[in-house]
Amino acid sequence: MQPKAHIVDLPVYQPGKPIEEVQKEYGLSEVVKLASNENPYGFSPRVKAAIEEELTKFNLYPDGGAVELTAALAEHLSVNPDQIIFGCGSDEIIALITRAFLSEGDENIMADATFSVYKSNADIEKATSIEVSLQAGKHDLEAMLAAVTDRTKIVWICNPNNPTGTIVSESELKSFLDRVPSSVMVVLDEAYFEYVTDSEYPDGTKLLADYSNVVVLRTFSKIYGLAALRIGYGVGQASVIRSINQVREPFNTTRIAQAAAKAALADQEFVESCRTKNAEGLAFLQGEFERLGLSYFPANGNFIMVDTKQSAADLFQRMLRKGVIARSGFRLYPTYLRVTVGSPRENEIFIRTFEEALNEQTAAV
Numbered sequence: 001m002q003p004k005a006h007i008v009d010l011p012v013y014q015p016g017k018p019i020e021e022v023q024k025e026y027g028l029s030e031v032v033k034l035a036s037n038e039n040p041y042g043f044s045p046r047v048k049a050a051i052e053e054e055l056t057k058f059n060l061y062p063d064g065g066a067v068e069l070t071a072a073l074a075e076h077l078s079v080n081p082d083q084i085i086f087g088c089g090s091d092e093i094i095a096l097i098t099r100a101f102l103s104e105g106d107e108n109i110m111a112d113a114t115f116s117v118y119k120s121n122a123d124i125e126k127a128t129s130i131e132v133s134l135q136a137g138k139h140d141l142e143a144m145l146a147a148v149t150d151r152t153k154i155v156w157i158c159n160p161n162n163p164t165g166t167i168v169s170e171s172e173l174k175s176f177l178d179r180v181p182s183s184v185m186v187v188l189d190e191a192y193f194e195y196v197t198d199s200e201y202p203d204g205t206k207l208l209a210d211y212s213n214v215v216v217l218r219t220f221s222k223i224y225g226l227a228a229l230r231i232g233y234g235v236g237q238a239s240v241i242r243s244i245n246q247v248r249e250p251f252n253t254t255r256i257a258q259a260a261a262k263a264a265l266a267d268q269e270f271v272e273s274c275r276t277k278n279a280e281g282l283a284f285l286q287g288e289f290e291r292l293g294l295s296y297f298p299a300n301g302n303f304i305m306v307d308t309k310q311s312a313a314d315l316f317q318r319m320l321r322k323g324v325i326a327r328s329g330f331r332l333y334p335t336y337l338r339v340t341v342g343s344p345r346e347n348e349i350f351i352r353t354f355e356e357a358l359n360e361q362t363a364a365v
Contacts, residue, residue: 010123013116017325028323032349034340035327036227037162037192037303041277041343043225043260044270050263054255062255069258072265073233077205082238085245086253090191090217090232095121097215097234099247101153101185102127108154109147111139111161113332115189118156127153134332137164137297137305141176148184155180158189159204160196160300163330163338167300170202177211185240188216191232192301194223194271195278201300205235212237220257222302223274224264231257278302281341288351292358305330305338310361312337318357324350 019031066086074081087093094117102108104126110118112131119129128151132143139157148155160167168176173188180186188204204216219232231253234244264270282299289296289306296306308315312328312335319326327338339350 006126007124010120011116013120014329017320019325022320022323022325026321026323031323031325032342032346032353033325034342034346034350035325035338037222037301037340038227039223039225039274039302040341040346041225041274044264044267046263046267047226047260050259051256054259057255060255062251062253062258064250066253066258069262069265072262076265077235079205079208079235080238083208083235083241085234085241085248086258087232087234087248088252089221089230090189090219090234091117092252093217093232093234093244094118094187094189095124096244096247097154097185097187098122098125098127100243105151106153107149107151108156109144109152110156111144111158113137113161113164113330114156114158115162118158118187122154134161134164134166136166137161138166139168141168141172145176145179148180152181152184154185154187156187156189158191159202160192162191162301163303163327163333163336164297164305165299165301165303166297167196167198167201169198169200171200173202174207177207177214180213182211182213184213186211186214188214190216191219192222193218195275195302196300197275197279198300208236215240220261220264223271223278224261225274226257226260226264229254229257229260231261277343278341281344281347284344284347285339285341285351292355302341303338304341305333305336307333308335308337308358310335310358315354315357315361318360319353322353322356324353326350326354 019033022031070081070084098121102125106127108122108127109130112133122129130147190204207214215234215236217234221227285304294306296304316328
């Protein structure tokens with residue numbers, strides 16, 4: 001059995017190591033996982049009650065149109081229901097966009113260090129990916145604009161960017177949108193939208209009225225704490241959303257995910273609490289990195305990327321053996337480690353283990 005020739009060399013996405021695997025491999029009783037940007041504070045108490053109501057309905061298909069959840073989200077965002085599409089995480093929306101809009105020979109533009117799923121899905125559709133270098137960890141919108149040709153179909157802007165955590169400001173984004181051809185779709189991936197506290201950060205959904213070529217992606221996996229349930233969404237013009245829906249599989253989100261997301265959306269007090277605690281955690285980590293004399297990218301999500309001044313892959317392994325999982329393996333940033341902001345206790349454990357691992361390298365030298 002031979003696969004399609006153009007997918008043979010595609011990389012397989014490598015998720016962070018699961019806690020159970022690390023415990024078993026190293027004989028550890030406790031492992032702190034700060035690799036996948038999960039919410040350390042769990043999810044709203046309302047979610048559990050909503051899930052319990054669904055436990056007797058496993059024999060029924062989910063609502064293929066997610067009607068109730070769509071109505072609730074449309075009201076929350078002040079958009080029309082036909083401007084929303086749900087997916088198995090925002091990852092699926094990315095895949096559906098490429099399926100609907102990219103063909104062999106088309107071009108799409110993205111940063112050279114950003115969410116890898118943009119490129120992998122474009123590759124599947126045989127589109128050409130133009131990767132534009134980040135500048136100080138941030139999207140270079142002027143260079144991305146200069147890369148647009150008559151073959152460009154999509155520009156991907158991850159805001160905040162994963163893995164660097166930097167943001168594009170509202171004024172920068174509007175300047176870009178004013179000049180990019182209206183025939184080019186601009187996808188604003190705002191997976192970490194709810195964590196951002198910078199007043200210059202744009203709300204992509206507020207731009208839809210003025211820019212018909214914008215599509216906004218968000219998720220319930222991050223601040224809402226529903227990563228295991230895999231539910232995200234896209235927002236755009238109704239005609240664009242309809243085209244994406246035409247290539248969507250039926251029943252792509254479950255009854256439990258829809259019910260949980262609706263309950264989570266209704267508890268904005270929980271969201272605000274998580275945003276506040278995350279900001280406090282970021283301030284702690286930034287202060288500790290400065291104490292250690294290490295630089296880091298400006299952080300705006302629930303993670304921070306720090307320059308360890310040594311092989312981050314080796315540092316990762318030393319920390320792993322001590323029961324702390326962070327994230328390394330960034331091709332263009334081999335000395336950088338990305339760490340999720342955890343609870344106060346998890347952050348303290350991380351810093352203690354991180355410093356020990358750094359000193360072990362120093363002693364070895």
